[in-house]
Amino acid sequence: MPIVPNSFSSGDEPFAPNAAPRNNMPRLTSGRSSCQTVELHPPEASIEEREMTDDGVAKHDLNDASIYDNAEYLANNPSWHVEDSPWKAARIFEILDRNSIKPARIVEVGCGAGEILVQLKTKLPGSTFVGYEMSSQAFKLASERERPGVQFVNKSIFHDNVHFDALLCIDVFEHVDDYIGFVRSLKKFAKYKVFHIPLDLSVQSVFRSQALLDARKSVGHLHYFTKQTAIETVRYAGYEIIDHHLTAMAMELPNRGLRANLMNVPRWLLSRLSPDLAARLLGGWSLMVLAR
Ligand SMILES: C[S@@+](CC[C@H](N)C(=O)[O-])C[C@H]1O[C@@H](n2cnc3c(N)ncnc32)[C@H](O)[C@@H]1O
Numbered sequence: 001m002p003i004v005p006n007s008f009s010s011g012d013e014p015f016a017p018n019a020a021p022r023n024n025m026p027r028l029t030s031g032r033s034s035c036q037t038v039e040l041h042p043p044e045a046s047i048e049e050r051e052m053t054d055d056g057v058a059k060h061d062l063n064d065a066s067i068y069d070n071a072e073y074l075a076n077n078p079s080w081h082v083e084d085s086p087w088k089a090a091r092i093f094e095i096l097d098r099n100s101i102k103p104a105r106i107v108e109v110g111c112g113a114g115e116i117l118v119q120l121k122t123k124l125p126g127s128t129f130v131g132y133e134m135s136s137q138a139f140k141l142a143s144e145r146e147r148p149g150v151q152f153v154n155k156s157i158f159h160d161n162v163h164f165d166a167l168l169c170i171d172v173f174e175h176v177d178d179y180i181g182f183v184r185s186l187k188k189f190a191k192y193k194v195f196h197i198p199l200d201l202s203v204q205s206v207f208r209s210q211a212l213l214d215a216r217k218s219v220g221h222l223h224y225f226t227k228q229t230a231i232e233t234v235r236y237a238g239y240e241i242i243d244h245h246l247t248a249m250a251m252e253l254p255n256r257g258l259r260a261n262l263m264n265v266p267r268w269l270l271s272r273l274s275p276d277l278a279a280r281l282l283g284g285w286s287l288m289v290l291a292r
Helices: 047-060 070-076 082-098 117-124 137-141 177-187 201-205 212-218 228-238 258-272 275-282
Strands: 105-109 128-132 152-155 164-170 190-199 241-245 286-291
Touching: 047 177, 047 241, 070 137, 082 117, 082 164, 082 190, 082 241, 082 286, 105 117, 105 152, 117 128, 117 152, 137 152, 177 228, 201 212, 201 275, 228 241, 228 275, 228 286, 241 275, 258 275
Parallel strands: 105 128, 105 164, 128 152, 164 190
Antiparallel strands: 190 286, 241 286
């Protein structure tokens, strides 16, 4: 299948992604977009490589039974986590800023309700943002947040031929069946990548028989990481790690339930000694990774 380069421009004019959905990918997407155009950046991979990859990435599409499209995820997470977005955007901005990276064009894959990009736009007003989200329910929430320079697309990025300065993959790959293939396939879409990964594996979560099952049931986590396995996953998928740091999700985003709030006391005490040790023993941390 010939690849027609897509184009994103840095302006605020209307834009339509032009990579047609493949015929054998029915559900993919409406292809709906209210994005705006940006300048053309050819992908790093050759056409032959992309064609091979395209066959491989179809497996990352959501199917009819997906909890992200059958209302199960929406029922468990009606806000699609927008209340966490200002905090996440601040942490993303921090890791970019401390590495002196000021991307002009930023894409988020699995952007959910899109609030992270809205928040980032206030921190990087000169940048343009595109959010890809396959779930029609999340996309509906995101499309209400569209504004000049912040656009959302209801499809998989793997079916577009686009390139950005930075790609955000925030609390997403632990939801994806073939997470290593997914992470590897994202590489060509941007120069810099920011991954945020919940560290569900801790002594505490393994000790409590229901903890990991709860994460699976309520927020759809299929894969569970420690700091070390998260870093090695990104490295194994073909990235060079530029920077990483723990983010204190449980302590800095309070009111996550009585047990979680009570656990914040020993978390805080132990983290004075060693945040790494506290994350490993008690959980409640995530990892921000900057890679290329
Ligand atoms: C926990 S939400 C994170 C949303 C947003 N990034 C945030 O942090 O607020 C996980 C997102 O991953 C998306 N997702 C699930 N499976 C996916 C897949 N195979 N490919 C791309 N996105 C997927 C879901 O639709 C959902 O919006």
